[in-house]
Amino acid sequence: MRVIFLFLLTVLLTGCSNESANYPHGKYNSRDNIYFSSFSQQPKTLDPAVSYSSDEAVFVAQVVEPPLQYHFLKRPYVLVPLTAQKMPQIRYIYATEPRQVTGRDFILEPALINKFRTPLDYYCDFFQSEPQNFSPCFDSATQIMPGRKSESNFKPFLPTSSSVHILYTVYRIQIQPHIFYQPHPAFATLENGQYRYLNFSTQELAKYHDLRDFKYTGTRELTADDYVYEIKRLASPLTNSPIQGLMSTHIPGFDSFAQTLQQHYQPGHFLDLRKYPLDAVKTIDRYTYEITINGVFKQFPYWLAMSFFGPVPWEADQLYSSSALQKNNIGFSTYPVGTGPYMIQINNPNSEIVMQRNPNFHLETYPTEGEPDDVKNGYLKNAGKRLPFVDTFLFSLEKESIPGWVKFLQGYYDSSGIGADNFAQAIQINNKGQPLVSPELAKQDIRLRTALLPTISYFAFNMKDPIVGGYGEAQKKLRQAIAIAINTEEFISIFLNGRGQIAYSPIPPGIFGFNKQLINPYTTDWYHAEPHTKSLAYAKKLLAEAGYPNGINAKTGNPLILYYDAISGLGADERAQYQWMQNEFAQLGIQLIIRDSDYNRFQDKISTGNVQIFAWGWSADYPDPENFLFTLYGPNGQLVSGGENPTNYDNPKFNQLFTQMINRPNDAERRALIDEMVSTFQEDTPWFGILYGESYVLGQHWVTPNKINGMANNTLKYIQLNPKERATLQKQWNRAQYGYLLIVLIVSFLSFVPFILKYRKMQRQPPKKVKYEHSSK
Secondary structure, eight states: OOOHHHHHHHHHHHHHHOHHHHHHHTOOOTSSSSSEEESSSSOSSSTTTTTTTTTHEEEHHHOOOOSSSEEEEOSSSSSSSSSSSOEEEEEEEESOOOBBBBBBBOEEOOOHHHHGTTEEEEBEETTTTTTGGGGGGGSSSSSOTTOOSTTOOOSSSOSSSSSSEEEEEEEEEOOSSOOBBOGGGOOOOGSOOOOOSSOOOOOHHHHOOOOGOOOOOOOOOOOOEEEEHHHHHHTTTOOOTHHHHHHHHHSSSSSHHHHHHHHHOOSSSSOOOEEEEEEEEEEETTTTTEEEEEEEEEEEEHHHTTTGGGGOOOOOOOHOOOOOOOOOOOOOSSSSOOOSSSSEEEETTTTEEEEEEEEOOOOOOOOSSSOEEEEEEETTTTTTOOOOOOOOEEEOOOOHHHHHHHHTTTTTSSOOOOOOOGGGHEEEEEEEOEEEEEEHHHHHHHHEEEEEEEEEEEEEEEETTTTOOOSSHHHHHHHHHHHHSSSHHHHHHHHTHHHHHOOOOSSSSTTTTTTTTOOOOOTEETTTEEEEEOOOOHHHHHHHHOOOOOGGGTTTOOBBBEEEEEEEEEEEEEEHHHHHHHHHHHTTTOOOEEEEEEEEHHHHHHHHHSEEEEEEEEEEEESSTTTHGGGGGGGGBHHHHSSSSSTTTOOOHHHHHHHHTTTOSSHHHHHHHHHHHHHHHHHHHOOEEEHHHHEEEETTTTTTTOOOOOHHHHOOOGGOHHHHHHHHHHHHTEEEEEEEHHHHHHHHHHHHHHHHHHHHHHHHHHOEEEEEOOOOO
């Protein structure tokens, strides 16, 4: 009876709890304004100068604020000010005769250059001002810089010469005043104004094992110096930033600056970057700084929306330079410091990462405009309201997908991706081919969001290969025949659960230059206003014209054997994909042999050109067609320069068009150039089976509809939820079946009653007398 009593007491106590018996979030109350999510692997680093992966950006971008950001709702993607007062002012320093700048000439037509100008742009003619003296050549359209003797160097950008030679582009950025950093011990001060912790010894700092161990915190205003400091960190030997090489190409003197830092760095000592000037990146006043780059790099403003160009206060750099704190895993890699809507409160990657609202966050409001359907979809419900909405984000470690999926269905996670193992349970496709949540999920009012992402995946030919490469008519027809035979729609359906869209261009939707009407005429026909792949019979005709009738070499009589180089160990569908590929090629009579290898070996094969056919993909760094078309630019070939052109595609016509397109504004002329490049690419067919990636995200209905943004990472501030409704439904969905458990327990107890009674009866019986006999000697 004691067992039953204890069980009933447990049931009673559990019923009095605010949470269900299987509630997984411990001390975190589901009724609080907390967003519950998960992560599957430990972020390598959260240092804004180093972090370059999407799983890290989820955290870094909520803390560190660069001067620009992507508009949350507008498509195509548009840059807007974040901490900047307005978009950067851009001026071009040019000469009317060619000048060599770091070994390169930048020559653009006057009509083209004028398309770059803004109403405030003024320019300096280098015939009268040498490069090292360019700084006095700018103020504004109405005011000359103090100290100038004449206005001869100040003129609107209306050059009269036949061409202009751009030597430098200068970006002037003005940040908003009254933006303050999150509370942080690096800013804590004593009563006399001196920093409390910055001068602590190694022994004194060794007792701090977590950022929360510091009793005192402080803050200060964001300044232009902080942005300059972070750009300098990109060259620091302590960071090993992945974009140091790129910045050395674009920022004058960056490479020599990195060498200077290397020479002055002393292990165990704070490398104060304020002491070392970088002439091309400098502070103008408290809220203004300038970045000078070589020539013209039209895509540079997109970098100003990345965390690499966010601010870093020198105080945090000095505090984190302590070997004691580094030993205790306290630094930028675990606790970045910023002005963003959230700050890292707990970083325990083996269990949880917690981000809490920054109490010092500056005024920012939800967008008031977007695309035409945004009102209907509920994306403008919070228009004009102050950000952020959620107080805390709790990310729990889920190494396996199934437990996380179960918790989402129980209401314990507010959103979820859809893995291959649970796709059939989550999604159904209607008769129009549209994805819908399954009836099971619909009962819980779980919502599906889908979006095409600025990514592209494809199969590729090595254009240096003697069989599938080359630019002759026969070689083109061989590649075109294979492209027709591969059923991309079937591949998307079988292996991607329908999450993808057939592509005919290297440029995905949402990026300037995407042209839905520009299908590949060599592999596709229009039929009833819809694109349809040409017939297999036509593919066989092309194959015969290429010299391989029915997959037989017409000259040698030998069967055509091709090789597909793949990465091994990618999952359960790996062998099924291989078999599918072989079947597709077999339709043409071509034998496809699989050569799989581990990831490192595969990368080596790509870099040395020791591949024939392989799978590849690209995800946008920024929303400009250059970021996709440069993967087909000849000088970027893997064998030529180790660049991002793995096919080694090198068509002189395409290359020339690329150089004409790269720095043009997004106008009709640039679009025409892109269309011609795409047409050239389609005829050559270096890729096949091309598809655009598609994202499927499930969300609980207590979360306000939230638009997927394929470029922005700082989007958590736009999320809103109703925690009270969540808590109520969690209790309903996870109500324990105590009645069944009680019946089982009673039945189990009664089955033991006969044994218990028998045992007690035996206990009541008097002990038997035992007679001992003693023998005598």
